[in-house]
Amino acid sequence: MDLDFISKLKKPADTKIVLLVIDGLGGLPRNHDNKTELEAADTPNLDNLASKGICGLQQPVLPGITPGSGPGHLGLFGYDPVKYQVGRGVLSALGIDFDLKPDDVAARGNFCSVDENGLVTDRRAGRIPTEKNKELCKLLQNIELKDSQFFIETVKEYRFLLVLRGEHLSGKLIDTDPQMLGKKPLQPKGLGPDTERTVNIVSDFIKQASEVLKDQHPANMVLLRGFSKRPKWPTLKEVFGLNCAAIAAYPMYRGLAKLIGMDILQTGQELKDEFDTLKMNWNKYDFFYVHAKKTDSAGEDGDFNRKVSKIEEVDRQIPGLLSLDPDVIMVTGDHSTPSLLKYHSWHPVPVIIYSKYCRSDNVQRFGERACMSGGLGSRFPAKDLMPVALANAGRLEKFGA
Amino acid sequence: MDLDFISKLKKPADTKIVLLVIDGLGGLPRNHDNKTELEAADTPNLDNLASKGICGLQQPVLPGITPGSGPGHLGLFGYDPVKYQVGRGVLSALGIDFDLKPDDVAARGNFCSVDENGLVTDRRAGRIPTEKNKELCKLLQNIELKDSQFFIETVKEYRFLLVLRGEHLSGKLIDTDPQMLGKKPLQPKGLGPDTERTVNIVSDFIKQASEVLKDQHPANMVLLRGFSKRPKWPTLKEVFGLNCAAIAAYPMYRGLAKLIGMDILQTGQELKDEFDTLKMNWNKYDFFYVHAKKTDSAGEDGDFNRKVSKIEEVDRQIPGLLSLDPDVIMVTGDHSTPSLLKYHSWHPVPVIIYSKYCRSDNVQRFGERACMSGGLGSRFPAKDLMPVALANAGRLEKFGA
Numbered sequence: 001m002d003l004d005f006i007s008k009l010k011k012p013a014d015t016k017i018v019l020l021v022i023d024g025l026g027g028l029p030r031n032h033d034n035k036t037e038l039e040a041a042d043t044p045n046l047d048n049l050a051s052k053g054i055c056g057l058q059q060p061v062l063p064g065i066t067p068g069s070g071p072g073h074l075g076l077f078g079y080d081p082v083k084y085q086v087g088r089g090v091l092s093a094l095g096i097d098f099d100l101k102p103d104d105v106a107a108r109g110n111f112c113s114v115d116e117n118g119l120v121t122d123r124r125a126g127r128i129p130t131e132k133n134k135e136l137c138k139l140l141q142n143i144e145l146k147d148s149q150f151f152i153e154t155v156k157e158y159r160f161l162l163v164l165r166g167e168h169l170s171g172k173l174i175d176t177d178p179q180m181l182g183k184k185p186l187q188p189k190g191l192g193p194d195t196e197r198t199v200n201i202v203s204d205f206i207k208q209a210s211e212v213l214k215d216q217h218p219a220n221m222v223l224l225r226g227f228s229k230r231p232k233w234p235t236l237k238e239v240f241g242l243n244c245a246a247i248a249a250y251p252m253y254r255g256l257a258k259l260i261g262m263d264i265l266q267t268g269q270e271l272k273d274e275f276d277t278l279k280m281n282w283n284k285y286d287f288f289y290v291h292a293k294k295t296d297s298a299g300e301d302g303d304f305n306r307k308v309s310k311i312e313e314v315d316r317q318i319p320g321l322l323s324l325d326p327d328v329i330m331v332t333g334d335h336s337t338p339s340l341l342k343y344h345s346w347h348p349v350p351v352i353i354y355s356k357y358c359r360s361d362n363v364q365r366f367g368e369r370a371c372m373s374g375g376l377g378s379r380f381p382a383k384d385l386m387p388v389a390l391a392n393a394g395r396l397e398k399f400g401a
Numbered sequence: 402m403d404l405d406f407i408s409k410l411k412k413p414a415d416t417k418i419v420l421l422v423i424d425g426l427g428g429l430p431r432n433h434d435n436k437t438e439l440e441a442a443d444t445p446n447l448d449n450l451a452s453k454g455i456c457g458l459q460q461p462v463l464p465g466i467t468p469g470s471g472p473g474h475l476g477l478f479g480y481d482p483v484k485y486q487v488g489r490g491v492l493s494a495l496g497i498d499f500d501l502k503p504d505d506v507a508a509r510g511n512f513c514s515v516d517e518n519g520l521v522t523d524r525r526a527g528r529i530p531t532e533k534n535k536e537l538c539k540l541l542q543n544i545e546l547k548d549s550q551f552f553i554e555t556v557k558e559y560r561f562l563l564v565l566r567g568e569h570l571s572g573k574l575i576d577t578d579p580q581m582l583g584k585k586p587l588q589p590k591g592l593g594p595d596t597e598r599t600v601n602i603v604s605d606f607i608k609q610a611s612e613v614l615k616d617q618h619p620a621n622m623v624l625l626r627g628f629s630k631r632p633k634w635p636t637l638k639e640v641f642g643l644n645c646a647a648i649a650a651y652p653m654y655r656g657l658a659k660l661i662g663m664d665i666l667q668t669g670q671e672l673k674d675e676f677d678t679l680k681m682n683w684n685k686y687d688f689f690y691v692h693a694k695k696t697d698s699a700g701e702d703g704d705f706n707r708k709v710s711k712i713e714e715v716d717r718q719i720p721g722l723l724s725l726d727p728d729v730i731m732v733t734g735d736h737s738t739p740s741l742l743k744y745h746s747w748h749p750v751p752v753i754i755y756s757k758y759c760r761s762d763n764v765q766r767f768g769e770r771a772c773m774s775g776g777l778g779s780r781f782p783a784k785d786l787m788p789v790a791l792a793n794a795g796r797l798e799k800f801g802a
Contacts, residue, residue, distance in 0.1 A: 001463050005483065009466070056779075357741070359429055359437075359748050361773055377779045380464075387465030391747040398745055399462055400469035400482065401492045401627075 003079070003239045006387055006396075010241040015327035015393040017242070017287045018278070021076060021253075022314050023069075024296030025333025026057075026349040026368060028340045030304055037295075037304055037339060038350060039367040041311040045318035046352070046366040049331065053354030055363040056376025058385060060335050066346040072334030073256050075382030077236065077289070086259065087171060087228020092161045094255020096153055100230050105169045105198060107227045109152075109160040110177065111136060111219035118184050118221075123177065124158045125219040133160060136219055143208045148201045162205070162224060170195040171229040173202060178223075185223055202227075235261025236287065240390055245281055247274045248291035257289055275317045282324055299337030307339050328355040328392045330385060331366070348379060355392035404480070404640045407788055407797075411642035416728035416794040418643070418688045419679075422477060422654075423715050424470075425697030426734025427458075427750040427769060429741045431705055438696075438705055438740060439751060440768040442712040446719035447753070447767040450732065454755035456764040457777025459786060461736050467747045473735030474657050476783030478637065478690075487660065488572060488629020493562045495656020497554055501631050506570045506599060508628045510553075510561040511578065512537060512620035519585050519622075524578065525559040526620040534561060537620055544609045549602045563606070563625060571596040572630040574603060579624075586624055603628075636662025637688065641791055646682055648675045649692035658690055676718045683725050700738030708740055729793045730755040731786060732767070749780060756793035 027036035060067040060075050061082065070091055071081030086094075089106035100106060111133065113122035128136075133154045140152045140160075148166035155161055172191040178184065188202040206222065213220045236244045238261075246257030247265050254264045263285070267277040274290055281288075292314050298307035321329065332351035335344050350371040361375035372378045376388075390396050428437035461468040461476050462483065471492055472482030487495075490507035501507060512534065514523035529537075534555045541553045541561075549567035556562055573592040579585065589603040607623065614621045637645045639662075647658030648666050655665045664686070668678040675691055682689075693715050699708035722730065733752035736745050751772040762776035773779045777789075791797045 001466075005463075006465075357429060357739075357746070359769065360435075362770060373774060375458075375773050375779050380780070384464040387463065388747070389465070391465035391467065396465060396467065396747070398467045398469050400472040400486060401489050 001384055001387055003234055006078070007234070007239045009397045009399060010239070010390070011395055011397050012241060013394040015286070015395065017328040017389050017393050018321065018326045018330070019076060019287070019289045019389070020292070020314075020321070020329065020331045021073070021289065022292045022295050022311065022331065022333045024299045024335060024337025024344065025311075026336025026338070026345070026347045027299065027307065028338035028347070030340070036368050037299070037307040038311055039369065041308045041315070043311060043315040043366055045315045046331065047364065049318060049329065049354050050352050050366040050370070051364045052360055053329070053352040054358045054361050054376055055350070055352050055366070055371045055374030056380045057348035057368065057371050057378045058332055058351045058376070058380045058382045059348045060382045063379070064346050066344050067335045068344065069252060069334060070256060073253065076332065076334060076385060077260055078239065078383055078386030079233070079260065080383045084231070084233060086231060086256075088226025089161075089171070089228040090230055091252070092155060092159075092226070093163060094259070095252040096155055096161060097251035097254065098151070098153060098161060098163065100163065101165060102230055102232070103165070103169060105164045105171045105227055105229055107162045107224045109162050110223040110225070111158045111160070112221050112223050113218040114185070114221040119182050120178060120185060120221070121181060122218060123181070123223065127157050128219050130154060130156055132219065133157060136213065136216060139212050140209055143205060143212065145201055145204055147197065150205065158219070164198070164201060166201075168194070168197055169201075170198045171227050173198060173227040175225040176206065176223050177225050185221065188224075231259065233260055237261055240386065241395065242287040243285045244287040244289065245285040246289045246291070247277045248289070248293075249274060250291070250293050253291045253293070262289065271313055271317055275320055279320070279324065295333070296337045299339050300342055302339050302342040304339040328353065328389045330389055332385070351376060351380065351385065353385070353388055353392065357392055402785055402788055404635055407479070408635070408640045410798045410800060411640070411791070412796060412798050413642060414795040416687070416796065418729040418790050418794050419722065419727045419731070420477060420688070420690045420790070421693070421715075421722070421730065421732045422474070422690065423693045423696050423712065423732065423734045425700045425736060425738025425745065426712075427737025427739070427746070427748050428700065428708065429739035429746075429748070431741070437769050438700070438708040439712055440770065442709045442716070444712060444716040444767055446716045447732065448765065450719060450730065450755050451753050451767040451771070452765045453761055454730075454753040455759045455762050455777055456751070456753050456767070456772045456775030457781045458749035458769065458772050458779045459733055459752045459777070459781045459783045460749045461783045464780070465747050467745050468736045469745065470653060470735055471657060474654065477733065477735060477786060478661055479640065479784055479787030480634070480661065481784045485632070485634060487632060489627025490572070490629040491631055492653070493556060493560075493627070494564060495660070496653040497556055497562060498652035498655065499552070499554060499562060499564065501564065502566060503631055503633070504566070504570060506565045506572045506628055506630055508563045508625045510563050511624040511626070512559045512561070513622050513624050514619040515586070515622040520583050521579060521586060521622070521624075522582060523619060524582070524624065528558050529620050531555060531557055533620065534558065537614065537617060540613050540617075541610055544606060544613065546602055546605055548598065551606065559620070565599070565602060567602075569595070569598055570602075571599045572628045574599060574628040576626040577607065577624050578626050586622065589625075632660065634661055638662055641787065642796065643688040644686045645688040645690065646686040647690045647692070648678045649690070649694075650675060651692070651694050654692045654694070663690060672714055672718060676721055680721070680725065696734070697738045700740050701743055703740050703743040705740040728756055729790045731790055733786070752777060752781065752786065754786070754789055754793065758793055
């Protein structure tokens with residue numbers, strides 16, 4: 001649904017919506033009893049919510065498409081993830097809580113190995129440890145650029161963040177990563193007009209970086225990817241008329257929420273901290289996004305049982321959530337992360353929309369196969385969940401007379 | 402589906418389609434037995450149709466969107482209601498059977514109250530009775546405009562219709578309703594070029610109206626909204642190759658049908674009259690739209706039991722309909738009107754498509770939860786029902802070789 005279309009229909013109401021995202025929620029069945037992680041989990045509270053709500057499977061992007069965390073979340077926030085794309089440099093910045101300004105240009109950096117002829121021999125510099133990365137970043141921070149301020153931050157292992165800050169910078173540059181071994185890193189190059197200034201700054205940075213790093217084999221060179229600026233998108237307030245707060249222990253998710261104008265609430269590392277934060281701020285906002293991360297990590301580790309137990313942890317928070325008496329609760333994931341695959345996957349994700357007016361279906365259990373026959377159908381577009389939540393919260397005018 | 406696309410595939414056939422619209426059909430469950438109005442109703446004939454047909458829930462506009470009667474019907478007629486929008490002035494004219502000419506400009510009028518400084522103190526003039534409205538309209542009819550003919554008609558309570566008839570009129574004017582108290586009515590203003598002439602005529606009308614009404618407090622001023630011309634859309638004949646007739650006791654629905662070229666059949670106020678009209682005209686048309694209104698009115702009154710009994714009244718007409726042996730019958734509503742909400746709602750609407758070739762599903766009962774698992778799915782787009790009906794009626798060519 002077009003954001004312009006829905007935006008014209010928004011109306012105020014004294015109602016509250018909670019979006020609970022259980023990261024990587026969807027799974028695949030294990031062999032011995034053919035149950036997915038969610039089906040194997042003991043989730044009496046989520047089952048109760050499912051039996052009173054309307055359920056289904058939602059499709060984060062499009063059939064067969066495996067979403068990254070960015071697209072997975074943007075769909076849930078009501079933004080078509082195909083249309084609203086975040087550059088990888090920007091996502092890297094969000095991922096380490098870097099306070100990106102509107103005109104900054106961010107890029108993902110890799111430390112890599114090159115031979116005496118400057119040809120790439122390892123695109124990841126032997127996956128150096130994060131501690132080594134930090135030392136190298138300190139060296140790079142000594143570089144001086146004529147025409148721009150810059151920031152270098154360690155991300156993890158061989159990955160770092162480069163942010164340029166200055167006037168008239170462009171994010172429209174190609175990657176310098178040649179994507180194969182035995183080639184030289186590519187020269188920085190602009191895509192379209194008004195990129196020359198930035199190309200010169202980046203070239204200068206790379207030249208100096210190769211000098212600084214020349215004795216640091218295996219990490220004796222850098223590759224830069226995903227040059228991008230923070231997108232200028234309509235906020236959730238502008239589109240849906242909602243005052244929104246994000247509660248997420250991990251920086252990337254706070255960053256995504258910030259991109260569309262949510263307030264970021266201080267919280268702790270545990271699920272319980274997040275729900276305490278929700279309670280403490282209950283009167284201050286119309287919409288709360290609460291993010292549960294550890295299900296996804298367990299899935300990525302291929303740890304079926306740990307994913308089950310992390311789902312059960314979320315389940316135990318549901319009575320507390322219900323005691324706040326939200327008008328609408330949405331429970332889903334940003335994508336599937338089956339332990340079997342140890343990675344994000346394309347499978348649609350179970351979803352519950354719970355409200356007094358949701359018109360409940362016959363689903364009695366929160367699980368992949370149970371939700372398939374729910375009232376939302378088995379391929380409900382993620383980006384259309386928000387309008388349904390708004391409708392249930394009495395926050396949309398009638399369309400036409 | 403695009404009308405151009407489907408239009409190229411139409412082919413003639415000696416078959417008949419009936420679209421029975423049970424207004425506001427969809428509902429929400431009552432507390433004591435968790436049944437909706439349709440589920441609570443005793444509908445042996447509709448259940449029989451459902452068990453032989455293919456069922457589902459159709460989505461009038463988009464997820465979460467509550468349709469007005471205009472968009473709700475246009476979708477059922479095969480016209481994308483987001484693309485084909487009718488102005489509110491035109492809808493008002495249709496609603497009182499006003500014979501709008503192609504170049505007329507129609508606007509909704511409100512009688513309102515203003516204080517001695519011309520500031521609006523009541524946008525609805527204390528909801529004056531319809532009889533008073535009629536008196537005031539007579540006064541307004543004495544106005545003389547230099548450059549245009551005009552018509553003033555009572556709608557109801559504080560609402561009237563203004564129609565301008567003349568040359569080079571534009572419907573692209575903003576509302577004069579300031580939408581809040583304590584402000585003056587807005588000056589008429591055009592949106593874009595070629596509006597000046599109409600702006601002058603409307604300004605002249607408003608000036609004279611305020612003179613005529615100055616001693617008529619609380620109805621001592623007018624507000625005008627939804628300026629619009631009758632849209633020029635392809636007809637059902639052009640798009641689908643169908644000779645169409647509309648049978649509707651209420652003027653608004655006849656008006657909508659007229660917009661897309663249906664013949665309007667004379668009929669009575671009762672459901673039985675409408676089905677008699679259907680029988681009498683059976684040989685004359687390919688497509689019949691039959692409208693049952695009273696279910697919606699009962700829903701808007703919050704009268705669950707009356708809505709149940711109005712659904713049962715429709716059910717009793719089904720054997721008569723079947724005795725005509727239509728090739729295709731579609732039964733659905735233009736939107737949901739749950740008694741619980743007393744208002745149109747966003748919930749998808751049960752639908753049956755019945756024909757010899759429909760490929761029946763397992764649905765045995767016409768109801769919201771039963772149709773959820775039908776062959777049309779739980780979110781079938783309303784605008785795609787007509788192509789399915791045409792296919793079942795042998796009225797579409799194969800696409801491609």
